[in-house]
Amino acid sequence: MNIRALGQRLRRREIxxxxxxxxxxxxxxxxxxxxxxxxxxxxxxLADARELDRELAEGRDRGPFHGVPIAHKDLFYTRGxxxxxxxxxxKDFVPDHDATVVERLRAAGAxxxxxxxxxxxxxxxxxxxxxxxxxxxxxxxxRIPGGSSGGSAALVAADFVPMALGSDTGGSIRIPASYxxxxxxxxxxxxxxxxxxxxxxxSLDHVGPxxxxxxxxxxxxxxxxxxxxxxASCAGFPAxxxxxxxxxxxxxxxxxxxxxxxxxxxxxEIATAVHNAILALERLGALLVETPIPDLAQANIAARVIxxxxxxxxxxxxxxxxxxxxxxxxxxxxxxxIAAEEYINAQRFRTLLRREFDALWQKIDILAAPSTPVTxxxxxxxxxxxxxxxxxxxxxSTRLTRPVNLVGEPALSMPCGKDSLGLPMGMQLIGAPFGxxxxxxxxxxLELALHGPAGQ
Amino acid sequence: xxxxxxxxxGSAQRDITSETNSRNAVDELRGALAPLVERLTAEVExxxxxTLRP
Numbered sequence: 001m002n003i004r005a006l007g008q009r010l011r012r013r014e015i016x017x018x019x020x021x022x023x024x025x026x027x028x029x030x031x032x033x034x035x036x037x038x039x040x041x042x043x044x045x046l047a048d049a050r051e052l053d054r055e056l057a058e059g060r061d062r063g064p065f066h067g068v069p070i071a072h073k074d075l076f077y078t079r080g081x082x083x084x085x086x087x088x089x090x091k092d093f094v095p096d097h098d099a100t101v102v103e104r105l106r107a108a109g110a111x112x113x114x115x116x117x118x119x120x121x122x123x124x125x126x127x128x129x130x131x132x133x134x135x136x137x138x139x140x141x142x143r144i145p146g147g148s149s150g151g152s153a154a155l156v157a158a159d160f161v162p163m164a165l166g167s168d169t170g171g172s173i174r175i176p177a178s179y180x181x182x183x184x185x186x187x188x189x190x191x192x193x194x195x196x197x198x199x200x201x202x203s204l205d206h207v208g209p210x211x212x213x214x215x216x217x218x219x220x221x222x223x224x225x226x227x228x229x230x231x232a233s234c235a236g237f238p239a240x241x242x243x244x245x246x247x248x249x250x251x252x253x254x255x256x257x258x259x260x261x262x263x264x265x266x267x268x269e270i271a272t273a274v275h276n277a278i279l280a281l282e283r284l285g286a287l288l289v290e291t292p293i294p295d296l297a298q299a300n301i302a303a304r305v306i307x308x309x310x311x312x313x314x315x316x317x318x319x320x321x322x323x324x325x326x327x328x329x330x331x332x333x334x335x336x337x338i339a340a341e342e343y344i345n346a347q348r349f350r351t352l353l354r355r356e357f358d359a360l361w362q363k364i365d366i367l368a369a370p371s372t373p374v375t376x377x378x379x380x381x382x383x384x385x386x387x388x389x390x391x392x393x394x395x396x397s398t399r400l401t402r403p404v405n406l407v408g409e410p411a412l413s414m415p416c417g418k419d420s421l422g423l424p425m426g427m428q429l430i431g432a433p434f435g436x437x438x439x440x441x442x443x444x445x446l447e448l449a450l451h452g453p454a455g456q
Numbered sequence: 457x458x459x460x461x462x463x464x465x466g467s468a469q470r471d472i473t474s475e476t477n478s479r480n481a482v483d484e485l486r487g488a489l490a491p492l493v494e495r496l497t498a499e500v501e502x503x504x505x506x507t508l509r510p
Contacts, residue, residue, distance in 0.1 A: 301488045308485075321471070330478055337482040344502060345493045351503045352495060 002212045002454055003068050003162045003219050010056070010067045017056070017067030021049040021111055024069045028113065028160050034136040034145070036154045038074045038084055039115040045069070048111045055109075062109030064219045071164040073152050074115035075122055076102050077196035085198045086118040086129050086148075088323045089315075099196025100231065101165060101207055101224040108223040116151030116164055120328045122200045123311060124148055125175050125397040126379075130325040134379065139181055139424060143376040146176030146397065152210045153180040163211040163220050167197060169204045170307060171372075171401025174413035177210055178426025179376035181415045183447075184210040185217040186401075188434050189408030190235040192221075193228035201310035202233075203347070204303065204405045213454030214414060214444040218243035221436060235434070244441045246448075249285035253442060256289050256364030261296045262400060265386050266373035273417040274370045274427045280449045281368065281442070289364050294356035298349070299403035305346035306406070308335035350406055357407050361432040366442060371413040371426035372397055400428065410436045412443050416450060 009015050015023075025042050052067045074084050077095035084090050098106070106112070117135045119127045127135035127150025135150035137143040138158040145154045149166030153176030156164055166173045168186040177184030185208045192207045199205055209220035225239035257278060263271050282288050312335025321329045360367075373396055374384045383390050391399075404411045409430050416427040429446075431439035447454060 298492050301485065302492055304485060305489055308482075321474075326474075330474060330481075333475065333478045334482050334485075337479060342486065342489060345496055346489065348496050348500050348502050349492045351500050354503070 001159070001162060003064055003216045006068050006162060007064050007066065011061070017049040017052040017111070018046065020067060021045050021069055021113065024113055024160060031158065032160070034138050034141065034154045034158060035117055035133040036135060036151045036158065036160065037071070037114045038086065038117050038132050038151070039082060041081055041112060041114045044081070045111050045113045048106075052109055052111065062107070064108075065105065065223060066109035068110055068163075069113050069161045070105060070110045071114050071116045071152060071155050071161050072102055072112055073118050073122075073149050073164065073166045075118060075167055075198045076165060078102055078112070078115065081115065083115065083198070084132070085122070086120045086132055088131055089121070089318060090198065091131070095196065097196060100193035100228045102196065104224050105165075105220075110223070113161065116149070116155055118151055119148035119172075120325050121198070121315075122148040122167055122169065122172055123328050123331055125171070125394050127151065127176070128379065136379075137180060137376050140376065143378055143423070144179065146179035146372075146376065148172040149176050149184075149210055153177060153182055153184070156180070156182045156210050156212055159212075163209050163216050165220075166208060166210045167200070168206045168208060168401075168405065169200045170303065170405055171398045173206075173208050173210055174371050174401045174411060174426070174428060175397050177413040178371035178424070181418075181424025181426075182210055182212060183214055183217055183412065183414045183443075184208065185221070185412045185436070185440070186404065186410065187221065187225065187436055188410045190233055191239070191410070191434065191436065192225050193231040193234045195228055195230035195234075199314055201307040203310065204307055206405065214412070214440055214447045215243060215454060217412065218440045218444070221440070240437050242437050242440055244437050246441060246445050250281060250442060250445060251285040253281075253286040253366070254289050254364045255281050255286045256291045256293070256360070256367040258293045258367060258369055259290055260292055262293075262369035265389060265391075266370050266400075267375075267386055267419070269419045270370050270373065270375070270425045273425045274368065277416040277427050277446060277450060278368050281446055284445055284449060286442075291360070291363055293360060293367065294353055296403035299353055299406045300399060302346040302349040302353075303402045303406040305338055305342055309338040309343040310335075312336045312338070353407055357409065365431070365435075366439060367430040369428045369430065370400055371428040372400060375419050375421070375423035375425055404430055409433055410439055412439060414443055414447060
């Protein structure tokens, strides 16, 4: 059930906030075989629910999130509640303040039921956490949910909560959204505060929602976006309304179909599903524009260099490999080997890419592409098959998402069908910087065309 | 004692192997970075996306 549907039940007094939270907690205790959570904050959630019930009884309504259960990836500071980052490094860390986004969602009336499991320090795509357990994909528990926001995605896919916050440095919102068959938005760099969020790579980290539908992403953005004096990387201008009403059609919208990169090495079923979704956009009135796009294979190289170096800088003082899982330690070790000139030149390459994307946005309004070249891999699958080629699972999973982090554009992953195994396939809609309202509006219309009304 | 020494030697060997693998992976990445660097003329500044505006 989505945020709007839950809100209607609460306002019609069909259910109280306390009853809803009690049901959610009981449901999680009974059905969470997916290891979605590191910490369940049941007492706090029930106390919050009682307070929000009192407010509703007094006629005070905080808006769409009033009384709605949500969760936070265990990377977001929560006052008085431990924030582990899925790591031994932070296993006993109890912040004395909330992250800005946590504070804003609380003020909007959302009730956090706990801290979601994740890939250790958010550095990976499997969410096979060696310290807090593997997160399993609710669509098929033999498969990974994607990551690093795997617990957040699993909570939504299992229908425990309509929205859970995540972070995205190379695809960590969009990959689990794709593998779990839900919707995830990586906003523009600078749109959402990162204050109180454990960093992974300063110039690539983004915060955003994983949710049951596009509107839930829009409503979350209304709650969390906007300037934050605590975060220098946060844009200073006010956030607009992200939940715009749908127009009659998409006439005048130019949808870019990439001629290079995005469709070059993806499974046939996924390419077909994305193309079918693009045709649905055309039926809604959009103009399809086939276009060459910047060299995103090169962007991937630059983004990997930057991420390795920035993460190594953050974990520079940790020299005990026993504190980390093997995969994470290897990446930290690799980051220590990146030379300063390599990091700087990778950052300079960003300037070139920025100019090329600015030129692209003169020709199109959004870019439509697959989110991931494969559907959710099996837990033990370290390499995936794409046509005749084999590829490392981590590099394949991030290949279509990571380049967008380098330029900072907003990008949304939404379901566009199921493959022959019944696994969800995801498509990505990428927009111009700070173009989220239009991006979400288009995505909402596409969602309706592909899947019917959300939240039923 | 023997067991501890064996364990220590095994751990040291694992560290060396891990470092060698990491070095190879970074060398490969470094090779892939070279064509990008060739595109960087002197006027391409070091800028970060903090400056993004609508």
